Amino acid sequence: MPDVKEKTDQSTVPGYKIEYDPRLTEEVVSKKIKDLEQEGNMRIPDSFRAACDPIYDKYPIADRDDIDFEDAFRGIYLRFFKILGYEDIVQSALSEYPVIDEKVGEIIVKVCYAVEKEEANLAKRKIEDPERGELAVIILQITSPRFFEKEGLKIFLRHELMHVTDILDPAFCYDNNPLGVTPSEECIIKNHYALIWDIYIDQRLVKSERVNPQIKDERRAEFDQTYRSIQEDDRISIFEGLWQIEGLTHPQILACAKNPTGLLEYRAALSPEQIARQKQDKKKKIHLPGMLCPLCKFPTHRWKEEESILKEVIEKIKEDAPNWDPSDGLCERCDEIYRAIVGKW
Numbered sequence: 001m002p003d004v005k006e007k008t009d010q011s012t013v014p015g016y017k018i019e020y021d022p023r024l025t026e027e028v029v030s031k032k033i034k035d036l037e038q039e040g041n042m043r044i045p046d047s048f049r050a051a052c053d054p055i056y057d058k059y060p061i062a063d064r065d066d067i068d069f070e071d072a073f074r075g076i077y078l079r080f081f082k083i084l085g086y087e088d089i090v091q092s093a094l095s096e097y098p099v100i101d102e103k104v105g106e107i108i109v110k111v112c113y114a115v116e117k118e119e120a121n122l123a124k125r126k127i128e129d130p131e132r133g134e135l136a137v138i139i140l141q142i143t144s145p146r147f148f149e150k151e152g153l154k155i156f157l158r159h160e161l162m163h164v165t166d167i168l169d170p171a172f173c174y175d176n177n178p179l180g181v182t183p184s185e186e187c188i189i190k191n192h193y194a195l196i197w198d199i200y201i202d203q204r205l206v207k208s209e210r211v212n213p214q215i216k217d218e219r220r221a222e223f224d225q226t227y228r229s230i231q232e233d234d235r236i237s238i239f240e241g242l243w244q245i246e247g248l249t250h251p252q253i254l255a256c257a258k259n260p261t262g263l264l265e266y267r268a269a270l271s272p273e274q275i276a277r278q279k280q281d282k283k284k285k286i287h288l289p290g291m292l293c294p295l296c297k298f299p300t301h302r303w304k305e306e307e308s309i310l311k312e313v314i315e316k317i318k319e320d321a322p323n324w325d326p327s328d329g330l331c332e333r334c335d336e337i338y339r340a341i342v343g344k345w
Helices: 022-039 043-058 067-083 086-095 098-103 144-148 150-168 183-207 215-226 232-244 250-258 260-266 272-281 311-320 332-342
Strands: 017-020 104-111 119-122 127-129 133-142
Touching: 017 022, 017 086, 022 043, 022 067, 022 104, 022 144, 043 067, 067 086, 086 098, 086 150, 098 104, 098 133, 098 150, 104 127, 119 150, 133 144, 133 150, 144 150, 150 183, 183 215, 183 232, 183 250, 215 232, 232 260, 232 272, 250 260, 311 332
Parallel strands: 017 104, 104 133
Antiparallel strands: 119 133, 127 133
16 A cells, blocks of 8 residues: 655644534545546555545445444545645645734634635634633635645635734724624625725735735726726825735724725825826736636636637626626636537637
């Protein structure tokens, strides 16, 4: 049997424990095993099956409803989740934020099935530690396909975990009160708040060289789309101001989310020449490996540029996503899906 060993380096043990959703580890490991088999790389698949065979031998078909049978397989999926390096990526991202080690006692990584549901947040419950006092619990919701592109997973974790570190920072003054009075108002304010906060997070990640600077163009496009009612020159200077600001707080972000005119006080002092240059640069969209596809929102290293997208595909996408422009490009997978829909291969 091929030898597959788990890493045993315990030189730095974090102050929190991590719990993985069994559905997540099963989905990720099962997909990766199939991919390795298709590639002809059988070392880990053979080891996985060698680990599973004794469980099948121990439990006849009639006994496979037993909870111990399920638990045994959960343990194997978790073990190979770690062997395949996925936990290393999660722990590496967590290690970039010392405040998490200081103030968090547990991290629960749960599977979700929609990209818009992915997030890192704090649970309502706390953990009482006799030595460290009251500790927070992080809930990290993530789709299993996110794990199939490791570089994109790192970027996602860095971004989402900074949400948590902001919440844990007393200077950020976060509270979890409702943002609006009516459900529709709550939705609008929440979307505006999320965008401004994302801009504030990504500009710090770019400054610390932990994310590709190209993310700035993505955030600027979102900002332009969301605040189309603001005059373009003001939009450019506001965005630049937000991209440079330090020490933004929850109350400040919320005030702007509730009343967009509040954004005007964050305008950067740009010259007419700088504004004109940015208007010209925005017309030149560059798609770098690892950027998010504007349709499926997953990172991709294989882009389809405007000149290679079929006319029929463009027309169909515009029906489904009116705000999409061919210059935005799309990932190879989305292009394949739309080619199938329009019957053009």
